[in-house]
Amino acid sequence: MSMAGDKRRVGIAGLGTVGGGLLKLFQQAEPLGDGRLEVVAVSARNRSRKRDVEIGGYEWFDDPVALAASPNVDIFVELIGGSDGPAKRAVEVALARGADVVTANKALLAEHGADLAKLAESTGAKIAFEAAVAGGIPIIKALRDGLAGGNRINAVSGILNGTCNYLLTEMEASGRSFEDVLADAQRLGYAEADPTMDVGGFDAGHKIALLSAIAFGAAPDFSRVDVEGVDQVTLLDIRMAGKMGYRIKLIAKAERIDETVRAHVHPVLLALDHPLAGVGGALNAVVVDAEPVGRLSFVGRGAGAGATASAVAADLLDIIDGAARAPFGKPLAALKSYSSAARADEGRFYVRFLVNDKPGVIAAIADQLAKAGVSIESFLQDPAQGGTDVPIVLTTQRCPRENLDAAVRQIGALDVIAATPRVMPIEETSAKRAWS
Numbered sequence: 001m002s003m004a005g006d007k008r009r010v011g012i013a014g015l016g017t018v019g020g021g022l023l024k025l026f027q028q029a030e031p032l033g034d035g036r037l038e039v040v041a042v043s044a045r046n047r048s049r050k051r052d053v054e055i056g057g058y059e060w061f062d063d064p065v066a067l068a069a070s071p072n073v074d075i076f077v078e079l080i081g082g083s084d085g086p087a088k089r090a091v092e093v094a095l096a097r098g099a100d101v102v103t104a105n106k107a108l109l110a111e112h113g114a115d116l117a118k119l120a121e122s123t124g125a126k127i128a129f130e131a132a133v134a135g136g137i138p139i140i141k142a143l144r145d146g147l148a149g150g151n152r153i154n155a156v157s158g159i160l161n162g163t164c165n166y167l168l169t170e171m172e173a174s175g176r177s178f179e180d181v182l183a184d185a186q187r188l189g190y191a192e193a194d195p196t197m198d199v200g201g202f203d204a205g206h207k208i209a210l211l212s213a214i215a216f217g218a219a220p221d222f223s224r225v226d227v228e229g230v231d232q233v234t235l236l237d238i239r240m241a242g243k244m245g246y247r248i249k250l251i252a253k254a255e256r257i258d259e260t261v262r263a264h265v266h267p268v269l270l271a272l273d274h275p276l277a278g279v280g281g282a283l284n285a286v287v288v289d290a291e292p293v294g295r296l297s298f299v300g301r302g303a304g305a306g307a308t309a310s311a312v313a314a315d316l317l318d319i320i321d322g323a324a325r326a327p328f329g330k331p332l333a334a335l336k337s338y339s340s341a342a343r344a345d346e347g348r349f350y351v352r353f354l355v356n357d358k359p360g361v362i363a364a365i366a367d368q369l370a371k372a373g374v375s376i377e378s379f380l381q382d383p384a385q386g387g388t389d390v391p392i393v394l395t396t397q398r399c400p401r402e403n404l405d406a407a408v409r410q411i412g413a414l415d416v417i418a419a420t421p422r423v424m425p426i427e428e429t430s431a432k433r434a435w436s
């Protein structure tokens with residue numbers, strides 16, 4: 001790339017939470033990059049919007065694609081968002097002319113990462129995306145540069161969506177419903193007006209697709225991530241799980257099962273001593289299980305201007321230091337193509353029924369489970385919860401999910417069952433073994 005003297009010229013498209021936070025780092029007394037980086041151009045949707053950073057000194061582009069194409073820009077920073085549309089077009093234009101790209105856009109990378117990496121390889125451009133996963137936690141660097149080389153990574157799991165974690169934490173603490181807590185979070189700016197990407201689990205799905213790719217040396221493939229969000233988690237389940245010694249969390253996980261990889265996002269029950277169970281509010285956390293290093297945990301702010309700008313800054317410095325690696329750790333040709341494992345077929349589960357007529361129903365539930373070969377580990381009924389219908393909750397011993405689902409279908413068809421039964425996996429706490 002052409003350069004003005006020793007300085008690399010930066011163009012920033014998107015001046016919202018992340019872009020604004022990044023500009024602040026450039027405008028502080030000791031600006032980012034020790035004089036080796038200079039912001040020359042910016043783009044956003046609306047030039048006249050009031051912003052809390054000064055943008056008068058930079059060339060303005062209405063069109064981020066035109067900024068990406070500008071020969072005055074050596075490093076293009078994409079902070080618009082969205083898997084397609086202007087963000088994708090602009091990144092493609094920058095990479096195609098050999099300009100390096102830094103982005104925080106997990107949707108774009110999870111859905112088009114392999115194509116973008118191919119384009120970058122063809123022109124020698126770098127593409128870096130530390131801010132795309134877990135905000136301020138440098139988990140991409142830790143996995144790709146610190147761990148993937150010398151270890152066999154067995155699983156990466158985490159709380160990767162701060163909005164969902166905040167909602168679950170608030171529901172448990174305040175005893176309010178999902179809808180109430182979400183409405184408050186939207187009013188306070190903790191949740192988007194359209195919360196689907198977050199509460200539907202898609203955002204966490206994009207992030208685990210990226211972590212999975214780096215941990216297991218494969219190209220990212222969001223279409224293979226099995227996704228369920230928190231929108232069906234009820235206060236009743238949070239309370240009943242709590243009474244049994246568990247906390248419900250939305251966990252994104254990528255795990256090696258034999259020589260296949262399974263990536264998924266689900267609400268799961270964690271025992272209170274699980275390393276992710278105590279991570280509350282909008283925090284993010286990632287736990288890596290690898291050999292020989294063992295278990296590692298990372299906790300920190302997954303969103304917000306400062307945390308995310310910190311990650312974008314690290315990528316910019318890697319690029320000017322010549323330290324940026326291939327985006328998924330290896331050249332595309334060296335990436336494996338894992339077949340994705342089927343849904344975990346065995347484990348322990350939480351099952352909740354709502355019944356409107358108790359006599360005989362417990363025997364009927366036990367009978368169906370016994371017929372399916374599912375053993376009950378613990379059992380709880382709590383007439384104080386659930387209004388007119390009585391919740392009956394049980395946890396199973398390890399059993400095939402298929403058998404449990406078949407029995408639950410039978411039980412759900414009984415007249416006395418008032419609502420669709422709820423089944424959630426219980427995550428094992430193997431952590432204690434790794435730490436002891």
Ligand SMILES: NC(=O)c1ccc[n+]([C@@H]2O[C@H](COP(=O)([O-])OP(=O)(O)OC[C@H]3O[C@@H](n4cnc5c(N)ncnc54)[C@H](OP(=O)(O)O)[C@@H]3O)[C@@H](O)[C@H]2O)c1
Pocket residue numbers: 013014015016017018019043044045046047049062063064078079080081082086104105106131132133135302303304305308
């Ligand atoms: N917020 C976080 O904490 C966080 C954390 C990690 C990753 N990310 C990722 O970072 C990216 C940006 O997120 P954000 O929260 O900063 O978003 P945001 O606050 O909504 O800001 C988006 C910016 O993009 C601009 N923009 C939107 N459409 C545009 C278009 N068609 N052409 C030009 N500019 C356009 C907007 O312009 P106007 O200002 O004129 O409206 C705004 O400046 C996303 O990929 C997001 O997933 C965000």
